[in-house]
Amino acid sequence: MKRQLGISVYPDHSDIQADKEYIALAGKYGFSRIFMSMLEVTEGKEVVAKKFKELIFYAKGLGFETILDVAPNIFEELGISYDDMTFFHELGADGIRLDLGFDGNKEAMLTYNPFGLAVELNMSNDVAYLDNILTYQANTPYLYGCHNFYPQEGTALPYDFFEKCSQRFKNHGIRTAAFITSQVGEVGPWDINDGLPTLEIHRHLPVEVAAKHLFATNLIDDVIIGNAYASEEELEALSQVNRYQTAFAIEFVEGINEVEKAIVLNEQHYRRGDITHQVVRSTEVRKKYKQDSNSPHDNTSEFQVGDIVIGNDTFGKYKNELQVVLEPHADARKNKVGQIIDVEHLLLPFIHPWSKFKFTEK
DSSP states (O other): OOOEEEEEEOGGGSOHHHHHHHHHHHHHTTOOEEEEEOTTOOSOHHHHHHHHHHHHHHHHHTTOEEEEEEOHHHHHHHTOOTTOOHHHHHHTOSEEEESSOOOSHHHHHHTTOTTOOEEEEEOOOOSTHHHHHHHTTOOGGGEEEEOOOOOSTTOSBOHHHHHHHHHHHHTTTOEEEEEEOOSSOOBOSSSOOSOOOSBGGGTTSOHHHHHHHHHHTTSOSEEEEOSBOOOHHHHHHHHTSOSSSEEEEEEEOTTOOHHHHHHHHHSOEEOOSSOOSSEEEEOHHHHHTTTSOOOOOSOSSOBOTTEEEEEOGGGGGGTTOEEEESSOBOOTTEEEEEEEOGGGGGGGGGOOTTOEEEEEEO
């Protein structure tokens, strides 16, 4: 399933021109999905329809898919029904996110709406909600899952719970999404905004690191910035994230040579299938560079977790094998050539047997 980057906009807390400029900027950097909140509408149906329609069709013209976040009170406010999706179709929406659920049969029926609108479910519950909907023979290509975000510091999901919730959806091949938070965005749906992440460990992380983590889990297809407005620097950083394999940001030691630098940056690495706890081994590179000399350097101190080491000339057949350190150890036959930046150490547990990975220089 192809992976997307998304942004969030809050038309009832923002200026439509500012929203358009933000959407256009995100489009410039390859974003293709919008989470648009309708939870706070208080104006009449005609005013709401005009504003949302203008914004959604503008986004559609730039290639964006827009999912509207809705709740039962909105249907009452606007005088519309869950049984008729015409209103949302006329707005140009590609789907609606159900902030609250029904009995399973209702959600399944909604996926057969005549307009082909997607129905997105709340993923942040470890219950058999999805299974119930699927027993009613839902139209699964039009069924999405999306986690919640959490504006209050300390209230977002712990990783183990997030994993269990997400696995329920991935087991059925459902498209999934989760939120990360801009470190500068101040606009959200409520008057409290300590950031809008799905995972608590992401609340104060750079957006690109949080996105790398979500993609590395292989549980999330679409990563959405929960708050607005992210900076252009953040959008650009996210646009450079490899969505399909982990690309560690690293800092090189001063003593690295050109052969080592080529091994690190120019090759497709993967972890051997017969793994060890001590290091991640990328062994194919030693075959390609077996004729290249590699004198010892930076090889006398104990290596630490996240260090990148390469076998030197004293390592026999293992010369020029690249390893990522998982447990501290010392071995003078290896040169330290760099280290993964500290905030990306949380990505290491997702390098499994045969996992593909790359490196970029910080």
